[in-house]
Amino acid sequence: MNISKTRLTFPAPFLLVTTVLVFASGFRADARDVQHLSRAQPGGMPGMPVITGITRGTNGFTVSWDGPSGDYQLFQKPGLTDSQWHAIGKSSSKVARSLTTPAVAEGSSVTLFRISGPSPQYAGSQSCQECHNPILSNVTHTGHFGAFTNALFVAQRGQTDVSCLPCHTVGYGLPTGFINASKTPQLANVQCESCHGPAALHAANPEDPVTRPRVDLSAAVCGGCHNGSVPARVAAFHPPRFEEWSVSPHQSVGDELKADFAGRYGSRYFIPTCGACHSGTVREALLEGTSLPTGHEAGAIGIACATCHDSHEQTVHNNVLNGMHTNRLTGFVITNSQLGKFYTNQMSSPLASLVDYHSTGSFATDYNPEINACAQCHNDRGASANALDAPPHRSSQYNMLNGTFREEDTGVTSNQPANHA
Numbered sequence: 001m002n003i004s005k006t007r008l009t010f011p012a013p014f015l016l017v018t019t020v021l022v023f024a025s026g027f028r029a030d031a032r033d034v035q036h037l038s039r040a041q042p043g044g045m046p047g048m049p050v051i052t053g054i055t056r057g058t059n060g061f062t063v064s065w066d067g068p069s070g071d072y073q074l075f076q077k078p079g080l081t082d083s084q085w086h087a088i089g090k091s092s093s094k095v096a097r098s099l100t101t102p103a104v105a106e107g108s109s110v111t112l113f114r115i116s117g118p119s120p121q122y123a124g125s126q127s128c129q130e131c132h133n134p135i136l137s138n139v140t141h142t143g144h145f146g147a148f149t150n151a152l153f154v155a156q157r158g159q160t161d162v163s164c165l166p167c168h169t170v171g172y173g174l175p176t177g178f179i180n181a182s183k184t185p186q187l188a189n190v191q192c193e194s195c196h197g198p199a200a201l202h203a204a205n206p207e208d209p210v211t212r213p214r215v216d217l218s219a220a221v222c223g224g225c226h227n228g229s230v231p232a233r234v235a236a237f238h239p240p241r242f243e244e245w246s247v248s249p250h251q252s253v254g255d256e257l258k259a260d261f262a263g264r265y266g267s268r269y270f271i272p273t274c275g276a277c278h279s280g281t282v283r284e285a286l287l288e289g290t291s292l293p294t295g296h297e298a299g300a301i302g303i304a305c306a307t308c309h310d311s312h313e314q315t316v317h318n319n320v321l322n323g324m325h326t327n328r329l330t331g332f333v334i335t336n337s338q339l340g341k342f343y344t345n346q347m348s349s350p351l352a353s354l355v356d357y358h359s360t361g362s363f364a365t366d367y368n369p370e371i372n373a374c375a376q377c378h379n380d381r382g383a384s385a386n387a388l389d390a391p392p393h394r395s396s397q398y399n400m401l402n403g404t405f406r407e408e409d410t411g412v413t414s415n416q417p418a419n420h421a
């Protein structure tokens, strides 16, 4: 591939600009090192720069923003009447999407910020094939790749209804994004760039670290589409998954544990042990065999969508229960005669399994992908009902369900399993 030639075919990047007006009082400093998508944006990973937070500290303002990978430039204007925008700091790459401005002049009561960043350059998933074919050939068979073309969506007149397109296509409404089925067929359906952001510049020049697409476990990436804010006539197809998750204890790492991750014994003790069940980023690193995240990063993501749903898998678990499952979208019911059939919902662990499970040792020795998704974390960890000191706690829900963990004991060794099994 002639990289420089390919790159020249893109239009010169024009600036997309977001302007935010700030009144210079009462903000708190809250700088963060790694940026995850903090707010769900329609369509998934944003293709446009957006300012997500402005806080005031003793040394000035900390401005954070989000958007696709690429270089950004922050500008400031001290007052409404000033004619000039002043560039602040160096144009910064995708890693730190936040900057602290110099101290604000005494007596200034208002200040304006503007961020300019890369314009989206969408490519479509066939451009990824050359280098990411194993991922592509899996993802092609997930529900995501049929989001625009499947019969149900067509029957609901989704293909020509603009209110449906931001979540069922790539980059609808943005420059270089989806327009319609005949002009931009390569951008129909939910694809790689829905979760990773525009990636044409990366496909043309994968060596460039600045335009390398984002990889983010944050539930906000999924939440931009998996929410209940849809036209009423199609509400039945759109359960408010993100809203529900957002009010569950899975949505973040508990405050105490967050402090432990970032504290003195974080990397030696809390991250490798507690992180396996309490942190989405730690669990991902353990599963992938990559190095464990830092304290802050370990506390940044709870049990997110991607912790339970593997975006790159098509069929992950076997049916082991009878007639348990109806696929809501296709109506396909897995019945008795179809034991062992695969579900097609990208779960990262089997939903239904009767295999008992007690994780007693380290993740490396105990992890078993054949175990019920919830049981991966909600198991007794080898504690007995009588032991009140299972360090630091036991979560015997799965074993209770299976009947292998007794209800709390009165001292009589009746050995009654719970009835749930």
Ligand code: HEC
Binding pocket: 123, 124, 125, 127, 128, 129, 130, 131, 132, 192, 193, 196, 199, 200, 202, 203, 204, 206, 207, 212, 213, 214, 215
């Ligand atoms: C010409 C080869 C090539 C093409 C085409 C290509 N990539 Fe990549 N991609 C790479 C390389 C090389 C890396 C870096 C791998 C690494 O460092 O581990 C990468 C990394 C990535 C990453 C991970 C970034 C990270 O921080 O881990 C994502 C996501 C990605 N590519 C998405 C895409 C998408 C989406 C497309 C299609 C629009 C695409 N790539 C097209 C070569 C390519």
Ligand code: HEC
Binding pocket: 125, 128, 132, 135, 136, 137, 139, 144, 190, 191, 192, 193, 194, 195, 196, 215, 216, 217, 284, 306, 310, 311, 312
């Ligand atoms: C539904 C969202 C989603 C879609 C669609 C998706 N990804 Fe990903 N991708 C993720 C998430 C989440 C991660 C990080 C967790 C992981 O590795 O599974 C990731 C990780 C990656 C990585 C880095 C780590 C790895 O697993 O190699 C690459 C490269 C990548 N994706 C490329 C692609 C390409 C290419 C496509 C399209 C063929 C694609 N992704 C489609 C969500 C998605």
Ligand code: HEC
Binding pocket: 043, 044, 045, 142, 143, 144, 146, 147, 148, 150, 153, 166, 167, 168, 169, 190, 194, 195, 221, 222, 223, 224, 225, 226, 305, 306, 309, 311, 329, 344, 345, 346, 347
């Ligand atoms: C651009 C919007 C969009 C984004 C971003 C997105 N999804 Fe989806 N997702 C959809 C649509 C639309 C469907 C319905 C597809 C269909 O079956 O037609 C869907 C279906 C699914 C399904 C059912 C798939 C199947 O094979 O039956 C799962 C699971 C899922 N998404 C999980 C995720 C996760 C996890 C993420 C984030 C990592 C995510 N999605 C990001 C739009 C999105």
Ligand code: HEC
Binding pocket: 146, 147, 148, 150, 151, 152, 153, 156, 157, 158, 161, 163, 164, 165, 166, 167, 168, 224, 225, 226, 227, 229, 230, 231, 234, 237, 238, 239, 241, 329
């Ligand atoms: C906010 C993003 C969003 C909007 C807007 C949206 N959808 Fe969806 N749609 C989704 C997601 C996400 C799913 C998967 C839901 C799930 O399985 O939980 C989905 C699923 C569906 C399904 C069932 C699965 C399938 O076959 O695709 C239909 C039908 C559907 N949408 C039609 C529509 C129509 C018609 C519109 C416009 C009137 C629309 N949607 C607007 C995100 C959206």
Ligand code: HEC
Binding pocket: 254, 256, 257, 270, 273, 274, 275, 276, 277, 278, 359, 376, 377, 378, 379, 381, 391, 392, 393, 394, 395, 396
């Ligand atoms: C095998 C998985 C697993 C490991 C390892 C684990 N936990 Fe938990 N933890 C859970 C589950 C599941 C729950 C929620 C259910 C429950 O309370 O039984 C929980 C709940 C908690 C709670 C209560 C949450 C709250 O907000 O009240 C605290 C505190 C806690 N764990 C701390 C820790 C600490 C500290 C470690 C490491 C020393 C740790 N956990 C290791 C799975 C685990």
Ligand code: HEC
Binding pocket: 219, 222, 223, 226, 241, 242, 245, 250, 303, 304, 305, 306, 307, 308, 309, 325, 327, 328, 329, 343, 344, 345, 347, 351, 373
């Ligand atoms: C703790 C694990 C867990 C988390 C976290 C989680 N899910 Fe799920 N999800 C499940 C299970 C279990 C099912 C049921 C699968 C089934 O019925 O076969 C499911 C079902 C789904 C389905 C329907 C799949 C289908 O085939 O119909 C979608 C879509 C989905 N989840 C999206 C999400 C999104 C988006 C998030 C984050 C906001 C999320 N999930 C977070 C475990 C999880």
Ligand code: HEC
Binding pocket: 249, 250, 252, 253, 254, 276, 277, 278, 283, 303, 307, 308, 373, 374, 375, 376, 377, 378
């Ligand atoms: C990756 C580990 C993990 C997985 C997988 C997991 N959980 Fe959890 N779950 C936790 C942790 C950790 C907590 C406690 C969070 C906190 O309070 O800080 C928790 C809390 C809960 C709670 C709240 C308990 C309470 O006392 O308020 C419920 C309910 C729950 N989980 C159900 C489920 C179900 C159902 C599944 C499977 C679909 C599941 N979990 C999968 C780790 C997990």
